[in-house]
Amino acid sequence: MSAAKTESLMSSGGVWFPSVTSDLAGKVDYFYFWILFASTVAFIAILAVLYFFIRKYRRSEQNLEASAQITHNNAIELAWTIIPTIIVMGIFYWGFRDYLKLTVPPAQAMEIRVVGKKWMWQFEYPNGMKTIGELVVPVNQPVRLLMSSEDVIHSFFLPTFRIKRDVVPNRYTRLWFEANREGVFQIFCTEYCGDGHSDMLAVVKVMSKEAYTQWLAQQNSGDDLPLDQLGQKVYTAKGCAACHSLDGTAKVGPSWKGIFGETQTFTDGSSGKVDENYIKQSINEPNAKVVKGYQPVMPAFKGLVSDREIDGIIAYIKTLK
Amino acid sequence: MSSDSVHDPNANYLNSPKGLKSWLLTLDHKRIGIMYLIFICFSFALGGLFALGIRLEHLNPGKLLFTAKQYNQLFTLHGAIMVFLFIVPSIPASLGNFMLPLMLGAKDVAFPKLNLASFYIYVFGALFCVYSMFAGAVDTGWTFYTPYSSTTDTSVISMTLGAFILGFSSILTGVNFLVTIHKLRAPGMTWFRMPLFVWSLYATSIIQLLATPVLAITLLLLVFERTIGIGIFNPALGGDPVLFQHFFWFYSHPAVYIMILPAMGVMSELVTTFCKKNIFGYTFIAYSSIAIAIISFLVWGHHLFVSGQSDYASMVFSVLTFLVGIPSGIKVFNWIATMYKGSIDLKTPFLYFLSFIVLFSIGGFTGIMLGALSLDIYFHDTYFVVAHFHYTMMGGVVMAFLGGLHYWWPKMTGKMYSEFWARVSCFLIFVGFNMVFFTQFILGSKGMPRRYYNYLDQFQPLHAFSTYGSWVLGMGFLIMGFYLVDSLVSGKKAPSNPWQGLTLEWATSSPPITENFLETPQVTHDPYDYSKGKIPA
Numbered sequence: 001m002s003a004a005k006t007e008s009l010m011s012s013g014g015v016w017f018p019s020v021t022s023d024l025a026g027k028v029d030y031f032y033f034w035i036l037f038a039s040t041v042a043f044i045a046i047l048a049v050l051y052f053f054i055r056k057y058r059r060s061e062q063n064l065e066a067s068a069q070i071t072h073n074n075a076i077e078l079a080w081t082i083i084p085t086i087i088v089m090g091i092f093y094w095g096f097r098d099y100l101k102l103t104v105p106p107a108q109a110m111e112i113r114v115v116g117k118k119w120m121w122q123f124e125y126p127n128g129m130k131t132i133g134e135l136v137v138p139v140n141q142p143v144r145l146l147m148s149s150e151d152v153i154h155s156f157f158l159p160t161f162r163i164k165r166d167v168v169p170n171r172y173t174r175l176w177f178e179a180n181r182e183g184v185f186q187i188f189c190t191e192y193c194g195d196g197h198s199d200m201l202a203v204v205k206v207m208s209k210e211a212y213t214q215w216l217a218q219q220n221s222g223d224d225l226p227l228d229q230l231g232q233k234v235y236t237a238k239g240c241a242a243c244h245s246l247d248g249t250a251k252v253g254p255s256w257k258g259i260f261g262e263t264q265t266f267t268d269g270s271s272g273k274v275d276e277n278y279i280k281q282s283i284n285e286p287n288a289k290v291v292k293g294y295q296p297v298m299p300a301f302k303g304l305v306s307d308r309e310i311d312g313i314i315a316y317i318k319t320l321k
Numbered sequence: 322m323s324s325d326s327v328h329d330p331n332a333n334y335l336n337s338p339k340g341l342k343s344w345l346l347t348l349d350h351k352r353i354g355i356m357y358l359i360f361i362c363f364s365f366a367l368g369g370l371f372a373l374g375i376r377l378e379h380l381n382p383g384k385l386l387f388t389a390k391q392y393n394q395l396f397t398l399h400g401a402i403m404v405f406l407f408i409v410p411s412i413p414a415s416l417g418n419f420m421l422p423l424m425l426g427a428k429d430v431a432f433p434k435l436n437l438a439s440f441y442i443y444v445f446g447a448l449f450c451v452y453s454m455f456a457g458a459v460d461t462g463w464t465f466y467t468p469y470s471s472t473t474d475t476s477v478i479s480m481t482l483g484a485f486i487l488g489f490s491s492i493l494t495g496v497n498f499l500v501t502i503h504k505l506r507a508p509g510m511t512w513f514r515m516p517l518f519v520w521s522l523y524a525t526s527i528i529q530l531l532a533t534p535v536l537a538i539t540l541l542l543l544v545f546e547r548t549i550g551i552g553i554f555n556p557a558l559g560g561d562p563v564l565f566q567h568f569f570w571f572y573s574h575p576a577v578y579i580m581i582l583p584a585m586g587v588m589s590e591l592v593t594t595f596c597k598k599n600i601f602g603y604t605f606i607a608y609s610s611i612a613i614a615i616i617s618f619l620v621w622g623h624h625l626f627v628s629g630q631s632d633y634a635s636m637v638f639s640v641l642t643f644l645v646g647i648p649s650g651i652k653v654f655n656w657i658a659t660m661y662k663g664s665i666d667l668k669t670p671f672l673y674f675l676s677f678i679v680l681f682s683i684g685g686f687t688g689i690m691l692g693a694l695s696l697d698i699y700f701h702d703t704y705f706v707v708a709h710f711h712y713t714m715m716g717g718v719v720m721a722f723l724g725g726l727h728y729w730w731p732k733m734t735g736k737m738y739s740e741f742w743a744r745v746s747c748f749l750i751f752v753g754f755n756m757v758f759f760t761q762f763i764l765g766s767k768g769m770p771r772r773y774y775n776y777l778d779q780f781q782p783l784h785a786f787s788t789y790g791s792w793v794l795g796m797g798f799l800i801m802g803f804y805l806v807d808s809l810v811s812g813k814k815a816p817s818n819p820w821q822g823l824t825l826e827w828a829t830s831s832p833p834i835t836e837n838f839l840e841t842p843q844v845t846h847d848p849y850d851y852s853k854g855k856i857p858a
Contacts, residue, residue: 009768010779016766028695039686046682049657050675059666066598068662069852077605080654081647088643088689095693096636102695103632152469153562155627155702159768162699166628168563169468170556173629190702190770192462193469195389198773
């Protein structure tokens with residue numbers, strides 16, 4: 001897999017929004033800019049009236065008392081009640097129509113299963129393949145997401161597609177989109193879910209239909225990589241980076257820097273060396289021996305990383321002195 | 322308990338009777354209002370300190386001063402303190418308590434002992450919340466969403482119990498005000514001769530009475546779930562997490578109208594006095610307060626557009642959300658129309674009036690954007706929403722609170738503050754506020770999620786600018802603290818009617834005597850009738 005950079009939200013698109021990666025996203029922006037325009041006109045009108053009134057009617061020796069005591073005008077009241085009501089009902093209708101388009105997937109959508117849990121996103125494809133942290137889809141193909149959480153409420157947000165839905169435990173929620181160009185785009189978790197909330201990131205990789213078919217076919221992508229390079233790849237690809245730093249900073253989990261061979265004390269009072277067995281156990285059954293000072297929050301990766309990938313992680317950690 | 326005003330012309334509610342015990346056991350609504358005011362200002366300062374902490378942490382992505390957990394506690398405490406300890410009681414409990422009987426021409430509220438009890442319940446609840454800060458401070462966000470709040474190891478129980486207790490203060494104040502307005506108006510004061518601030522307190526009290534119990538029950542259910550494991554919200558115990566959101570927002574949406582309605586009441590007082598003009602559209606403004614109170618109960622589902630609730634429910638809530646904005650628009654138009662052909666005096670209270678118009682309008686327009694379903698899907702849980710509610714709550718409610726505070730300061734304290742420093746402070750607050758929060762509209766529409774400890778490097782310049790704004794804002798409030806305290810120590814003595822207002826509070830001394838009026842006023846005209854009414858000396 002190439003290390004394509006995730007498109008920047010800030011520097012793509014215009015002043016307000018990131019760029020769009022679907023036709024529907026463009027429609028959302030268009031609607032917004034209409035309301036922005038109308039609001040700006042109304043706002044400037046308010047400012048102008050305030051300015052002119054203050055200039056004309058400022059208290060002075062010539063204007064010590066109000067020049068007229070006008071108490072009501074029912075015609076004006078009805079006007080500025082009814083006209084705004086009509087306008088906002090129009091806005092409601094437009095928003096609801098676009099919402100239905102954003103919510104109801106077309107019949108030919110392909111389904112991908114999304115699971116959110118503290119603090120990673122897991123994706124399962126129709127052929128049983130799984131990825132963590134990256135949602136891979138073909139361009140110009142409607143994709144339907146069936147989502148649930150394994151713990152607390154998360155929320156799946158694809159800014160460039162302008163779509164978002166909460167990901168709830170014990171329940172399914174749905175999203176759909178159709179990418180209209182290739183590239184790598186940001187995914188955020190947008191429902192506060194604890195210490196790792198702001199690191200619960202992912203990306204959506206949109207590739208051509210041919211590339212996608214090829215990608216689906218490969219099961220073990222790391223067979224040709226040396227072990228330590230494989231470990232470095234897995235570090236980001238499988239979500240370890242969300243909780244373990246490489247530079248010594250303690251995050252949700254201990255830093256990997258310099259830990260190999262160190263003796264650690266665990267929360268159950270025992271102590272032991274961080275060796276190959278400890279690392280493998282921490283990946284498959286993370287809460288068996290938790291380093292003292294940390295919480296037992298690491299999810300189990302059993303079945304999510306292959307044995308060779310575990311070998312790779314061990315080799316990589318050994319290089320981090 | 323009398324103020325001996327007949328014998329001592331210098332006696333007023335502040336200096337007689339004397340002694341700490343006479344304050345702590347007072348039944349005088351004015352003293353109770355002052356005591357509330359002190360606590361409310363301290364709560365604002367505490368919540369503000371947490372805000373400065375949040376913004377400081379955001380100067381850079383990654384860790385600056387705080388760990389992720391500490392950051393999560395910071396934004397939770399900022400929200401909980403600002404909502405429950407500051408903004409819900411802010412105008413009604415301090416300015417409302419003080420001014421309501423005066424404006425009605427009454428001696429006190431209907432139930433003075435209940436009033437004192439409400440105050441002590443508030444203090445007890447507030448102390449409970451502060452205690453919880455030190456006993457494993459909550460990290461759930463002020464919204465306590467389940468199942469995170471069902472299972473986190475922080476002090477959810479003590480914070481929610483604190484909010485539970487505070488709720489009773491709100492309910493009892495609401496009851497007191499409703500009865501006072503029904504029963505204690507001076508002779509000649511018909512419903513449509515009441516000041517509009519009174520109408521707004523009436524509408525607010527309706528919401529306080531009906532909505533707050535729902536929050537109380539919801540928080541109690543959360544406590545039961547955490548303590549005895551009844552599965553109401555936690556799916557691991559068989560509960561429904563989205564149900565919590567419905568229960569929570571059923572109170573918390575009307576709650577924001579508890580915040581804004583009294584603020585709008587203050588606005589009507591400021592515009593009439595500082596333009597020396599009768600209000601334009603009295604009946605429409607009065608009825609719009611009641612309309613807002615009613616419709617506010619019907620829109621809570623707009624907080625759940627992305628929760629997985631049915632599309633049908635989302636559609637209904639979207640329609641109703643647009644309708645609730647209409648009465649607010651009516652008020653703004655009526656206030657601006659009141660300025661037409663007036664005699665406009667740009668004193669500090671009126672500068673806050675103008676700030677409200679500008680900032681609340683921005684809050685209102687962005688509320689329209691958020692009410693639209695397709696747009697809310699994008700903006701929900703981003704900084705765009707954070708900016709929207711700060712424009713309405715701070716740009717609206719706080720600006721009106723400051724306007725009312727400066728308007729009624731001479732009446733409450735008998736002293737004038739420095740107009741020069743008040744203007745400096747107002748300017749810094751206005752500029753600082755926009756620096757902090759307009760930037761957040763852009764952050765949010767660029768996709769930056771809220772409640773994020775860490776953020777992508779690309780967002781750093783906007784975050785840093787927002788943080789610099791928080792320092793300007795903080796400086797404005799610091800200066801305000803200084804000149805207000807200075808006015809108490811060495812301010813000029815205030816006349817009974819420094820602004821030439823027409824409502825009844827200006828027809829008595831500054832500060833008022835304990836009984837408010839030497840003789841019960843007789844009301845013969847509308848509250849803002851500058852053509853018929855004689856301006857009290």
